[in-house]
Amino acid sequence: MSDTMKALVYSGPEKIAIQDVPLPKIVEPDDAIVRVTTSTICGTDIHIWHGGMPEVAPGRIIGHEFVGEVVEVGPAVRNNKVGDKVAVSCVTQCGECFYCVRGVYSHCTTGSWIFGYMIDGCQAEYVRVPHANLGMFTIPDGLTEEDVLFVGDILSTGYFGAENAKIEPGDTIAVMGCGPVGMCGMTTARLWGPSKIIAVDINQERLDFAVKQGIADVGVNPSYCDPVQTIRDMTAGRGADRTIEANGFKATYDMAIDAVRPGGNVSFIGVFEKPQELAMNTLWIKNITISMGLVNANRIPELIKLIQAGKIDTNFLITHRAPLNDIVKGYDIFGGKKEGCLKWVVTPYQK
Numbered sequence: 001m002s003d004t005m006k007a008l009v010y011s012g013p014e015k016i017a018i019q020d021v022p023l024p025k026i027v028e029p030d031d032a033i034v035r036v037t038t039s040t041i042c043g044t045d046i047h048i049w050h051g052g053m054p055e056v057a058p059g060r061i062i063g064h065e066f067v068g069e070v071v072e073v074g075p076a077v078r079n080n081k082v083g084d085k086v087a088v089s090c091v092t093q094c095g096e097c098f099y100c101v102r103g104v105y106s107h108c109t110t111g112s113w114i115f116g117y118m119i120d121g122c123q124a125e126y127v128r129v130p131h132a133n134l135g136m137f138t139i140p141d142g143l144t145e146e147d148v149l150f151v152g153d154i155l156s157t158g159y160f161g162a163e164n165a166k167i168e169p170g171d172t173i174a175v176m177g178c179g180p181v182g183m184c185g186m187t188t189a190r191l192w193g194p195s196k197i198i199a200v201d202i203n204q205e206r207l208d209f210a211v212k213q214g215i216a217d218v219g220v221n222p223s224y225c226d227p228v229q230t231i232r233d234m235t236a237g238r239g240a241d242r243t244i245e246a247n248g249f250k251a252t253y254d255m256a257i258d259a260v261r262p263g264g265n266v267s268f269i270g271v272f273e274k275p276q277e278l279a280m281n282t283l284w285i286k287n288i289t290i291s292m293g294l295v296n297a298n299r300i301p302e303l304i305k306l307i308q309a310g311k312i313d314t315n316f317l318i319t320h321r322a323p324l325n326d327i328v329k330g331y332d333i334f335g336g337k338k339e340g341c342l343k344w345v346v347t348p349y350q351k
Contacts, residue, residue, distance in 0.1 A: 002023075004020045004021060004022055004023060005021060005022075005124060005125040005126055006018055006019070006020065006021075006124065006125055006324060006325075006349045007019060007021045007061045007120075007123065007124030007125065008061065008063065008123040008124065008324070008327050009021065009059060009060070009061055009062075010049070010058060010059070010060045010061075010062050011058045011059065012051070012058050013050060013051025014049065014050065015058075016049055016062065016328060016331060017328065018324065018325065018327065018328070021061065024120065024126055024127060024128035025128070026072060026073075026074045026128070027128065027130075028074060028076075028130060029074040029075050029077075030074055030076040030077055030130070030131055030133055031077070031128055031129065031130055031132060032070055032072065032073045032074065032077055032128075032129045032132035032136060033070070033071050033072040033073075033126055033127070033128055033129070034066075034068040034069065034070055034071065034086065034088065034126065034127050034129050034136070035069045035070075035071050035125065035126055036066050036067075036122050036123075036125060036126065036127055037067060037068045037069055037145060037348060038066065038067050038068070038145045038146065038346070038347060039063055039065060039066035039067075039122045039345075039346040040063075040065045040149065040150075040153075040343055040344060040346060041123075041327070041330050041331060041334045041335075041343075041344045041346065042063075042064065042065050042153060042154065043179065043180070043248075043271065044064070044116075044117075044271055045064075045116065045123075046331065046334070046335040047271055047273060048062055048116070048117075049062070049331055049335065052271075052273040053117070053273075055117070055118070056116075060116065060117075060120060060121070061116065061120035061121050061122075061123065061124050061127075062116040062121050062123050063115065063116045063121035063122040063123030063124070064090040064115035064117070064121050064122060064152070064153055065122070065149070065150065065152050065153040065154065066088055066122035066127070066149075067085070067086065067087045067088065067139065067145045067148060067149055067152075068085070068086060068088070068122075068127070069083065069084070069085055069086070070082050070083060070084045070086055070136070071126070073132065074132070077132045077133060078133060079132070079133050079136065079138075080132065080136050080138060084138055085138070085139045085145070086136040086137060086139060087139055087148045087149070087151050087300065087304070088115075088122075088129055088135055088136050088137075088152050089134075089135040089136075089137075089152050089156070089297040089300055090115055090152045090153040090156075090295070090297055091105060091106045091108075091113065091114050091135075091294070091295065091296065091297045092108060092114070092115075092119070092129070092130045092131045092134075092135050093105035093106075093108045093131055093134050093135065093298075094108050094109075094110045094131050095131070095133075095134050097109040097110060103296070103298070104296065105296045105297065106294040106296050106297070107294075108131075110130070110131070114294075115127065123324065123327060123346060125324070125348065125349055137151075137300050137304060139304075140304065140308055142308070143304075143307065143308060146315055146318060146345070147307055147315065148304055148307060149314075149318075149345070150180075150184065150314050150317065150343075151300045151303045151304060151307070152300065153295065153297070154180050154181050154184045154317075155184045155187075155188070155303055155312070155314055156295050156296075156297040156299055156300060157181050157184065157185075157295040158181055158182075158183070158184025158185035158186075158187060158188045158189075158269070159184070159299050159303060160293070160296060160297075160299075161181075161185045161188075161244045161246065161268075161269035162185055162188045162189040162191070162192065162244065162267070163299075164265075164267040164269075164291040164292075164293070165189070165242040165243075165265050165266075165267040165291075166242070166265050166289075167192035167193075167241075167242050168192065168241070169192065169193035169194070169195075170193065170195045171192070171194045171195065171240075171241035171242055172194065172195060172196045172197075172198065172231075172234065172235050172241050172242075173186075173194045173196070173197045173240060173243070173244065174197075174198040174200055174220075174231050174240035174242075174243045174244070174256075174259050174260075175189070175197065175198070175200065175216070175243075175244045175246060176200045176201075176243065176244070176245045176246065176247060176252035176255050176256045176259075177200070177201060177245065177247035177252055178199045178200070178201035178203060178207055178209075178210055178216075178219075179201075179206070179246065179247070179342070180342055180343050181246045181269060181270075182199070182244070182246035182247070183210055183213075183215055183314075183317060183342075184314065184317075185244045185246050185269065186199060186210060186215040186216050187215045187312060187314060188312070190215070191306070191311070191312075194241075194242075196217045196218070196234070197215070197216045197217050197218075198216065198217065198219075198220055198231060198234065198240065199215075199216035199218070199219045199220070200219075200220045200221075200222065200227050200231075200252070200255060201219070201221065202221060202222055202223050203337070204221050204223075205340060206342075207219030207221055209342075213316050218234070222255070227255055227259065228258045228259045231259045232259070235261065239259050239260050239261035239262075239264065240259050240260055240264065241260075241261060241264050241265075242260070242264055242265045242266075242267065243256040243257075243259050243260045243265075243266050243267070244256070244267045244269065245266070245267070245269065245270050246269050246270050247270045248270030248271045248272045248273065249272075250274070250276060252270065253268075253272070253276045257278075257279075257288075260286075260288055262285075262286045262287055262288065263287045263288065264289075265288065265289045265290075265291070266289070266290045266291070267291050267292075268290070268291065268292035268293075269293075269295070317342045317343045318342070318343050318345050319339075319340060319341050319342045319344075320333065320334070320339070320341050320344045320345065321344075321345045321347060322344070322346065322347065323346070323348060323349055324346055324347070324349040324350075325349055325350055330344040330346065
C-alpha cells in the first residue's frame with residue numbers, strides 16, 4: 001500500500017488543488033483513521049477557499065462533513081472497531097476540558113477543534129479522527145451513508161439554530177437564508193411544532209423548492225417586497241416569534257433582527273466574514289434574545305434516531321455527486337450557486 005493519498009489542499013486564497021499527501025497516522029491513543037467513503041463541500045469550505053478565514057494555514061486539507069469506514073483505531077478507542085461504518089462530527093471534543101464539561105464542545109481546548117480548519121479535513125481518501133470515542137457514531141443497519149451524511153455538520157447546525165431559537169408550539173419562524181444550512185434549520189424547526197415557517201431568500205428557485213419539499217410554508221423574496229413588513233403582515237403586525245439567520249450577510253443579519261417581534265428570539269448560525277452593527281439605541285427596548293455560535297454537534301445520536309424513525313429526511317438536498325477527482329469543479333459550481341446546486345457530494349477518488 002502506498003504511503004500517500006489524494007487530498008484537496010488549500011494553498012492560499014483562491015488556491016486549491018488535489019495533491020499527493022502523506023497518509024494520516026494514529027497520534028493519540030483515542031485516535032481513529034477513517035477511510036472517507038462519502039463527503040461534501042460546505043459553505044465554510046467556500047469561505048476558506050476565498051480567504052475569508054485567514055486562520056486556516058496554507059497546506060491544510062479542507063473538508064469537515066463526511067462518513068466513512070474505520071480502518072485503524074488507537075488502543076483507547078472503545079466505541080468503534082475496524083470495519084465499522086461511521087458518521088463523524090465536524091467538531092472534535094475531548095469531553096474533559098473546561099468547555100467540554102460545560103457542554104460547549106465546539107470550544108474544546110485540546111487544539112483539535114474542527115476538521116479542515118485547525119486540523120486536516122475529509123476531502124481526502126483518509127482522515128485522522130481525534131477523540132474518536134466522542135466524535136464517531138455507527139451508522140445503523142437500514143440507513144445509507146447519504147441518509148446520515150449531514151448529521152456531522154449542516155443538520156446539526158440547523159438543529160443548533162432551531163434549539164437556540166427556543167421555538168414553542170404554534171410559533172411563526174422566519175429563516176433568513178435558503179441554502180443547505182437554512183433548509184436544515186427549517187427541517188429541524190418542525191420538530192418543535194411551529195404553526196408557520198417562512199423562508200427568506202433572493203433565490204426564488206430555492207424558495208420554491210423549500211415550499212415544494214414542505215420544509216417551509218411560504219417563501220418571501222426580498223427582491224420583490226419588503227421582507228420585514230411582509231413578515232409583520234403575516235403575524236398581525238408583530239413580527240416572527242423566532243428568526244434564524246443562516247447566511248452570514250449584512251442584509252440577512254439586519255432582517256433577522258428587524259423581523260423578530262418584541263420578546264422574541266434571534267438565532268445566528270451563519271458564518272460572518274465582516275463585523276456587523278447592533279443598533280442598541282433602538283433594540284434595547286425590544287426585549288429580544290440574541291444567540292449565536294459554532295455548532296456543538298452533540299445531537300448526532302438523536303438526529304440519527306430521528307432519521308431512522310422517518311421524522312427527518314435530508315436526502316432532497318443532494319443535487320450533485322462526483323468523485324474527489326472533480327472536487328475543484330464542485331467548488332466552482334457549489335460556491336457559485338450554479339446548476340441549482342444545493343449539496344455537492346464527493347465520492348471516493350477514482351484511480
